[in-house]
Amino acid sequence: MSARTLFDKLWDSHQVAPETESTPGVLYIDLHLVHEVTSPQAFDELRSRGLKVRRPDRTLATLDHSTPTLPANASGVRPYYTKEAEAQVAKLESNVREFDVELMGWDSPQRGIVHVAGPEVGATQPGMTIVCGDSHTATHGAFGALAFGIGTTEVGHVLATQCLLQRKPRSFAIHVDGALQPGVTAKDLILHIIGSIGIGGGTGYVLEYKGDAVRALSMEERMTVCNMSIEAGARAGLIAPDETTFAWLEGRERVPKGEAWDRAVAYWQTLPSDTGAAYDREVRIDASTIQPSVTYGTHPGMVVAIHANVPAAADAVEQRALDYMQVVAGKPMAGELVDVVFIGSCTNGRLSDLRAAAGILRGRRVAAGVRVLVVPGSEQVRRDAEREGLHEVFRAAGAEWREPGCSMCIAMNGDLAQPGQLVVATSNRNFEGRQGKGARTVLASPLVAAASAVAGCVADPREYMTQEVAA
Amino acid sequence: MSQTTRPLAYVHSCTAVLRNENIDTDRIIPARFLTTTERTGLGKHCFEDWRYAADGSDDPAFPLNQPSARGCAILVAGHNFGCGSSREHAPWALLDYGIQAVISSEIADIFRGNSLKNGLLAIVVSTAEHRWLLDNPGIELRIDIAEGSIRLPDGGTIRFDLDAFSRHCLLNGVDQMGFLLQQEAAIAAFEHRLEEAA
Numbered sequence: 155m156s157a158r159t160l161f162d163k164l165w166d167s168h169q170v171a172p173e174t175e176s177t178p179g180v181l182y183i184d185l186h187l188v189h190e191v192t193s194p195q196a197f198d199e200l201r202s203r204g205l206k207v208r209r210p211d212r213t214l215a216t217l218d219h220s221t222p223t224l225p226a227n228a229s230g231v232r233p234y235y236t237k238e239a240e241a242q243v244a245k246l247e248s249n250v251r252e253f254d255v256e257l258m259g260w261d262s263p264q265r266g267i268v269h270v271a272g273p274e275v276g277a278t279q280p281g282m283t284i285v286c287g288d289s290h291t292a293t294h295g296a297f298g299a300l301a302f303g304i305g306t307t308e309v310g311h312v313l314a315t316q317c318l319l320q321r322k323p324r325s326f327a328i329h330v331d332g333a334l335q336p337g338v339t340a341k342d343l344i345l346h347i348i349g350s351i352g353i354g355g356g357t358g359y360v361l362e363y364k365g366d367a368v369r370a371l372s373m374e375e376r377m378t379v380c381n382m383s384i385e386a387g388a389r390a391g392l393i394a395p396d397e398t399t400f401a402w403l404e405g406r407e408r409v410p411k412g413e414a415w416d417r418a419v420a421y422w423q424t425l426p427s428d429t430g431a432a433y434d435r436e437v438r439i440d441a442s443t444i445q446p447s448v449t450y451g452t453h454p455g456m457v458v459a460i461h462a463n464v465p466a467a468a469d470a471v472e473q474r475a476l477d478y479m480q481v482v483a484g485k486p487m488a489g490e491l492v493d494v495v496f497i498g499s500c501t502n503g504r505l506s507d508l509r510a511a512a513g514i515l516r517g518r519r520v521a522a523g524v525r526v527l528v529v530p531g532s533e534q535v536r537r538d539a540e541r542e543g544l545h546e547v548f549r550a551a552g553a554e555w556r557e558p559g560c561s562m563c564i565a566m567n568g569d570l571a572q573p574g575q576l577v578v579a580t581s582n583r584n585f586e587g588r589q590g591k592g593a594r595t596v597l598a599s600p601l602v603a604a605a606s607a608v609a610g611c612v613a614d615p616r617e618y619m620t621q622e623v624a625a
Numbered sequence: 626m627s628q629t630t631r632p633l634a635y636v637h638s639c640t641a642v643l644r645n646e647n648i649d650t651d652r653i654i655p656a657r658f659l660t661t662t663e664r665t666g667l668g669k670h671c672f673e674d675w676r677y678a679a680d681g682s683d684d685p686a687f688p689l690n691q692p693s694a695r696g697c698a699i700l701v702a703g704h705n706f707g708c709g710s711s712r713e714h715a716p717w718a719l720l721d722y723g724i725q726a727v728i729s730s731e732i733a734d735i736f737r738g739n740s741l742k743n744g745l746l747a748i749v750v751s752t753a754e755h756r757w758l759l760d761n762p763g764i765e766l767r768i769d770i771a772e773g774s775i776r777l778p779d780g781g782t783i784r785f786d787l788d789a790f791s792r793h794c795l796l797n798g799v800d801q802m803g804f805l806l807q808q809e810a811a812i813a814a815f816e817h818r819l820e821e822a823a
């Protein structure tokens with residue numbers, strides 16, 4: 155057989171029926187993740203056709219988007235932002251009962267953002283196909299799984315048939331050579347990649363991140379990178395599984411045990427792209443040149459190194475973006491005044507992200523007038539962080555320590571910024587109004603976010619890390 | 626096969642133009658309206674933060690509020706339309722608003738797939754043709770799905786590609802769920818092989 159890429163292998167092994175000139179292929183889905191926002195109409199569709207969920211054992215639901223991040227009151231009433239939000243959650247709760255689907259819900263110690271909780275419980279495994287009605291499903295590609303977002307109609311298709319109609323996308327290798335400098339994170343890497351290839355640069359492709367700098371990343375960092383593949387237009391991003399992957403997965407609740415584990419690892423080791431496998435497109439990126447990076451405009455491709463000058467607008471649309479952001483070309487983003495800092499989301503709401511932020515906030519105070527929300531990505535992350543006392547670090551610094559959820563990443567649950575406020579956010583989208591009407595979002599790493607919280611303006615974390623590095 | 630969308634063979638209408646590149650799904654339908662559990666009724670929130678003035682009246686600066694754009698069912702939009710989230714609420718909102726076809730030089734993958742599944746025609750044309758359409762708002766176009774052509778007022782035509790399956794589904798109002806359900810034997814055989822391998 156000719157040399158195949160990781161993507162080819164994942165694709166080939168899930169073909170129920172191959173694509174033809176006139177019909178797309180039928181692709182089998184190993185794991186279907188479900189949340190409250192994109193599923194209600196799909197369950198309705200099943201109900202109206204008298205269908206069942208074909209494989210409840212391959213379906214896993216959670217609550218994350220519309221859920222409040224403030225605790226329930228003494229009588230157990232949760233502070234939902236709107237009646238609709240509450241009804242949407244209730245709808246998923248009743249749908250999972252009716253269709254016999256497992257829900258990591260309010261009473262579960264595993265509830266969390268779908269792309270944080272899924273990997274945590276070991277549901278996400280190499281070699282799988284994984285879908286969710288959510289574009290950041292690409293996150294799970296960090297494990298060497300083909301994972302992508304689907305629309306609600308397709309959620310219905312997978313619920314009913316465990317399959318999707320798909321044409322095979324093209325493949326795109328992103329080689330990242332060298333090593334990231336201290337203070338430069340996986341978030342800076344992916345922002346830099348999106349800035350380089352552009353927000354439409356990955357459209358029609360499945361990305362594979364490879365090279366020394368990628369191999370050196372932890373699993374959490376790999377998830378940060380794959381998470382934002384969609385921000386370059388790609389539906390999926392992949393990283394080949396290796397010892398880092400296996401070590402992270404071993405012992406987790408839903409992964410195989412004993413001999414089955416050994417067999418699984420042996421299979422997973424066959425997945426990496428063969429030497430000489432061809433990609434439709436390739437780029438090379440030198441990790442050592444990447445600086446802490448932030449966005450300055452209204453899409454994730456408008457990225458600049460933190461001390462570099464914001465480039466001049468290329469056209470009227472870009473100028474409008476600069477005007478919306480109240481940013482001036484020819485000046486760096488460092489020093490821009492900050493109103494709100496959001497640390498969380500499926501991009502950077504994991505334990506290592508919170509540790510990084512806490513490392514800067516420890517013993518320091520948030521600047522006067524700045525609101526800081528720290529929102530763990532899952533109940534597990536919350537427990538782990540609290541065990542380490544990170545919540546005390548955040549509180550002592552003057553930050554709010556919230557309950558897990560998507561929170562201000564999408565601002566559906568009432569956690570939002572006011573018009574005109576500048577938010578330094580560790581999430582993945584800086585579209586106009588994403589964090590509240592008129593809110594101005596600057597995407598950044600947890601280190602940059604924490605440094606900016608202390609400085610009261612967009613700030614370089616390395617200025618705050620020198621002591622720790624020296625100590 | 627059962628039908629969920631109405632068959633669609635032609636879209637004949639004037640064009641409304643949004644020149645902006647990279648119009649994302651948060652602009653098409655802001656996230657705060659995603660708490661709905663229905664497919665319908667989103668039209669009044671389509672482009673919500675762009676189309677209304679502070680007092681809730683129509684903002685005349687929003688291109689689709691201009692008299693010439695009213696009632697136009699064809700939206701010509703800047704490069705990379707529909708990027709961002711997978712929310713199917715975006716095509717639902719556009720359809721409910723009255724848009725039947727979107728034309729651009731690039732349309733984001735998930736949005737495009739979602740649109741075609743809902744009977745919203747999503748068409749990609751060449752950069753030059755796209756520029757011409759952007760520069761000539763308000764013209765009457767006749768889109769012929771079977772032919773894959775857009776007829777211009779002067780009699781000229783623009784060709785577009787649509788994969789055979791999407792075309793078939795649009796023309797016949799075919800429901801893809803029905804198509805998948807018919808694959809039952811193949812799916813069951815695949816699952817059997819999976820279990821054997823495990």
Ligand code: SF4
Pocket residue numbers: 218219267268269288290499500501559560563564581582
């Ligand atoms: S954290 Fe943000 S990007 Fe991630 S699933 Fe939630 S809303 Fe989507």
